[in-house]
Amino acid sequence: MVAQESHQHSAPQGFIRKWVFSLDHKVIGLQYYFLALTAVFVGMFLSLLMRIHLIWPTAVLPLLGEIKPETYLSLVTMHGTIMVFFVLTTAPQGGFGNYFLPIQIGAPDMAFPVLNMLSFWTTFVAYVVMLAAFFVVGGAPLHGWTGYAPLSALQSAGPGQGLGADLWITSIALFCIASLMGALNFITTTLDMRAKGMSMMRMPLTCWSWFITAILGLLAFGVLLSAGILLLMDRNIGTSFFLPLGTINGQLTGHRGGSPLLWQHLFWFFGHPEVYIAILPGMGVTSQVLSTFSRKPIFGYKAMVYAMLSIGLLGFMVWGHHMFMSGMSPYTAFAFSIMTMAIGVPSAIKTFNWLGTLHKARIRFQSPMLFAIGFVSLFVSGGLSGPFLAQPALDIPLHDTAFVPGHFHLIMGVAAIFGIFAATYYWFPKVFGRMMNEKLARIHFFLTLIGTYSVFMPMHYLGLAGQPRRYSQLTELAYLHPLMGLNTFMTYAAIVTVAAQLIFLFNLFWSMFKGPKASDNPWEATTLEWTTATPPPHDNFGGRTPVVNNGPYEYSVPGATRDYVMQSDPATVAAH
Amino acid sequence: MASFTPTIPAPHPTTSRGKHGDLPPVVGGGDGGRPDPGSPDYGARLRRARLGLAVALTPIMMLFVAFTSAYIVRQGLPTFDPNTNTVVHDWIPVQLPTLLFLVNTCVLLLSSVTIECARRQLARQVALEPVHSIPGVSLGAERKFPWLALTLVLGLCFLAGQWLAWRDLAARGFYVATGPSSSFVYLLTGGHAVHLLGGILALLAAGVSVLLNRPLASRRIVVDVTAWYWHFMALLWIYILALLEFAH
Numbered sequence: 001m002v003a004q005e006s007h008q009h010s011a012p013q014g015f016i017r018k019w020v021f022s023l024d025h026k027v028i029g030l031q032y033y034f035l036a037l038t039a040v041f042v043g044m045f046l047s048l049l050m051r052i053h054l055i056w057p058t059a060v061l062p063l064l065g066e067i068k069p070e071t072y073l074s075l076v077t078m079h080g081t082i083m084v085f086f087v088l089t090t091a092p093q094g095g096f097g098n099y100f101l102p103i104q105i106g107a108p109d110m111a112f113p114v115l116n117m118l119s120f121w122t123t124f125v126a127y128v129v130m131l132a133a134f135f136v137v138g139g140a141p142l143h144g145w146t147g148y149a150p151l152s153a154l155q156s157a158g159p160g161q162g163l164g165a166d167l168w169i170t171s172i173a174l175f176c177i178a179s180l181m182g183a184l185n186f187i188t189t190t191l192d193m194r195a196k197g198m199s200m201m202r203m204p205l206t207c208w209s210w211f212i213t214a215i216l217g218l219l220a221f222g223v224l225l226s227a228g229i230l231l232l233m234d235r236n237i238g239t240s241f242f243l244p245l246g247t248i249n250g251q252l253t254g255h256r257g258g259s260p261l262l263w264q265h266l267f268w269f270f271g272h273p274e275v276y277i278a279i280l281p282g283m284g285v286t287s288q289v290l291s292t293f294s295r296k297p298i299f300g301y302k303a304m305v306y307a308m309l310s311i312g313l314l315g316f317m318v319w320g321h322h323m324f325m326s327g328m329s330p331y332t333a334f335a336f337s338i339m340t341m342a343i344g345v346p347s348a349i350k351t352f353n354w355l356g357t358l359h360k361a362r363i364r365f366q367s368p369m370l371f372a373i374g375f376v377s378l379f380v381s382g383g384l385s386g387p388f389l390a391q392p393a394l395d396i397p398l399h400d401t402a403f404v405p406g407h408f409h410l411i412m413g414v415a416a417i418f419g420i421f422a423a424t425y426y427w428f429p430k431v432f433g434r435m436m437n438e439k440l441a442r443i444h445f446f447l448t449l450i451g452t453y454s455v456f457m458p459m460h461y462l463g464l465a466g467q468p469r470r471y472s473q474l475t476e477l478a479y480l481h482p483l484m485g486l487n488t489f490m491t492y493a494a495i496v497t498v499a500a501q502l503i504f505l506f507n508l509f510w511s512m513f514k515g516p517k518a519s520d521n522p523w524e525a526t527t528l529e530w531t532t533a534t535p536p537p538h539d540n541f542g543g544r545t546p547v548v549n550n551g552p553y554e555y556s557v558p559g560a561t562r563d564y565v566m567q568s569d570p571a572t573v574a575a576h
Numbered sequence: 577m578a579s580f581t582p583t584i585p586a587p588h589p590t591t592s593r594g595k596h597g598d599l600p601p602v603v604g605g606g607d608g609g610r611p612d613p614g615s616p617d618y619g620a621r622l623r624r625a626r627l628g629l630a631v632a633l634t635p636i637m638m639l640f641v642a643f644t645s646a647y648i649v650r651q652g653l654p655t656f657d658p659n660t661n662t663v664v665h666d667w668i669p670v671q672l673p674t675l676l677f678l679v680n681t682c683v684l685l686l687s688s689v690t691i692e693c694a695r696r697q698l699a700r701q702v703a704l705e706p707v708h709s710i711p712g713v714s715l716g717a718e719r720k721f722p723w724l725a726l727t728l729v730l731g732l733c734f735l736a737g738q739w740l741a742w743r744d745l746a747a748r749g750f751y752v753a754t755g756p757s758s759s760f761v762y763l764l765t766g767g768h769a770v771h772l773l774g775g776i777l778a779l780l781a782a783g784v785s786v787l788l789n790r791p792l793a794s795r796r797i798v799v800d801v802t803a804w805y806w807h808f809m810a811l812l813w814i815y816i817l818a819l820l821e822f823a824h
Binding site: 111112180183187188191192193218219221222223225226227229230233238239240241244245252256257258259262265266269 | 620623624627628631632634635636637638639640641642643645646649650653655656658666752753756759763767
């Protein structure tokens with residue numbers, strides 16, 4: 001491995017080169033992070049509107065008026081799309097990955113800085129195009145974040161299915177290209193730019209998670225891009241890839257012979273790995289934080305790496321479990337079901353290793369640790385409903401009920417968000433040179449943990465009781481009347497949870513300027529980012545080239561002078 | 577952790593380049609990323625660019641894998657005919673302009689050969705450059721055939737040939753939306769053409785770098801990577817042609 005690389009570019013001087021069209025991976029990482037921060041508040045606002053509409057369907061909201069059924073569906077679509085693509089894919093990988101992957105492996109920058117900049121700005125354009133869908137004639141599309149054909153493939157299928165849907169697909173296609181550029185950079189950087197001594201098996205688990213996520217993205221986003229191209233052709237050129245013979249408003253559509261299921265296959269071949277793209281970086285951060293604040297080496301480092309690799313591999317073989325309702329052959333469904341439940345094995349390995357790391361540890365309950373433990377909790381409670389839905393016999397009655405949103409919000413939504421929070425609290429001192437307020441962080445943690453559980457746990461119960469998802473109005477269904485009290489509780493819980501995020505927002509920006517100064521290594525952690533100055537200089541190590549002599553999680557090493565040995569310290573551990 | 581051994585005092589960490597101190601300064605930092613061709617950086621940059629290309633080819637492959645699976649699935653699908661109330665197969669094979677496609681294939685393969693010549697010529701130039709800079713040493717007049725320009729022309733010829741093929745298809749009534757098979761012919765050939773256009777733009781960039789008098793090594797890296805990309809495009813085209821010819 002090449003240890004020394006000349007930095008690809010010198011430190012820029014002007015504002016535009018330094019903060020706007022920057023080639024510095026740290027600035028690009030922050031750009032991704034703040035893009036995701038705006039996106040998460042947009043997405044959260046949309047979900048709040050949905051929750052309010054569900055219990056007060058005729059309420060006239062200030063500035064927005066009454067939410068019509070089609071508006072509700074466009075809220076569902078845009079909430080899902082913005083959260084999945086512009087928050088869960090963007091912040092953990094584009095944000096933290098960009099900022100810390102090069103530093104943690106001891107590189108001065110990403111392998112291709114210009115590509116990195118292009119990747120961010122393409123994401124930005126995709127984001128603007130996505131938001132623009134709100135403001136065109138007909139509004140945002142109705143087809144959900146999964147964009148199922150034929151609804152998504154016909155211009156005349158609904159109010160948002162005209163220009164709004166075209167913008168939606170264009171945005172997704174741009175996002176695919178941006179993510180591919182990003183993934184290319186991550187993989188090349190990880191393989192080619194590690195510092196001397198930083199073997200693959202000495203990389204922090206965060207780097208492993210970003211690396212595996214990049215591989216998943218590399219394989220998955222090309223397929224989504226192809227599906228998007230086919231969909232655009234169906235919509236605008238008159239082809240029939242996804243459109244069977246059909247009528248709309250009593251008239252033949254002119255399309256024939258296409259297969260809506262083909263869209264589902266292509267979409268979910270991307271869509272399932274996407275779930276792991278969202279959650280794997282959270283797993284990496286959780287491992288990192290748990291080890292640091294337990295003052296113990298991560299339990300089973302190699303097992304963690306292999307578990308992530310096998311989750312990534314299996315993730316490509318299970319997309320059919322999203323389609324049990326599509327009339328697929330029971331034999332095919334059985335195969336997909338078995339593969340899906342097999343993912344439980346590496347997931348359980350990871351969970352037990354996290355618990356093993358916590359076992360008998362001298363735990364420091366600081367805010368990053370709280371969120372990492374919260375991640376483990378959410379991963380377990382969200383993950384346990386996975387094997388339910390993995391079985392066709394159970395999935396078919398549960399499929400279009402609130403059980404499914406309950407499941408994926410806990411594991412993919414909230415758990416991944418907790419990963420982002422843990423990373424934010426953990427790395428904030430390094431990025432901004434100041435500490436975040438611990439008291440506010442604790443309030444934020446407990447409100448968010450209890451709040452999100454209160455919103456999403458009852459969804460499982462509602463689903464079992466038969467409450468359908470994607471319905472704009474539930475108040476008209478007599479059998480759901482007994483459930484409305486619970487729905488009202490969930491809406492209030494959602495309002496409290498959203499309000500709690502304002503505490504986070506305040507803490508973030510207040511601490512950026514007013515927080516107490518942070519030392520170079522406030523958590524007494526071992527990885528390379530804590531060896532450099534705070535905040536890191538332009539070339540990350542101030543002209544030095546780090547050399548790695550130790551594994552990433554050498555805490556409580558017998559015989560060492562401190563309870564941790566940094567990766568760049570002289571070798572103290574002979575055998576790994 | 578039982579495997580831990582007691583502390584062993586280790587010498588100061590050293591790097592492969594540092595001889596005196598433990599922390600040598602980064603060599604070449606802030607030079608705008610253009611070290612002279614003889615610097616060891618050049619080999620690392622070339623290797624990194626090649627690795628990047630190999631990674632970048634993966635999603636392109638996935639794109640066409642997805643198109644292929646859609647092609648095969650769509651080909652086997654029956655469709656309902658409302659006139660006869662029966663389920664029929666509406667896959668009407670497109671009569672491909674085979675001869676034209678074969679000519680285009682030859683042009684593309686030839687361009688693959690010429691870009692390989694360009695790649696090797698540049699590699700030789702880079703290798704010999706240090707010798708050129710020695711005063712009083714002459715290697716004689718190097719034959720410099722314009723392989724790159726020739727590749728560019730052949731690439732544009734291929735695209736023009738594809739354009740003629742599409743015109744030919746349209747003249748015989750096969751438009752993009754005519755039927756599922758014609759949609760895929762346009763999709764696959766068009767997708768390939770767009771990717772080849774990317775290669776042509778890279779070659780143009782390499783040509784512009786000659787005019788801008790950029791270092792030879794930088795140009796060599798661009799041409800090297802583009803050449804591998806170009807070979808991939810040739811293989812991809814043969815694959816697409818085989819798919820269209822034998823699975824129509």
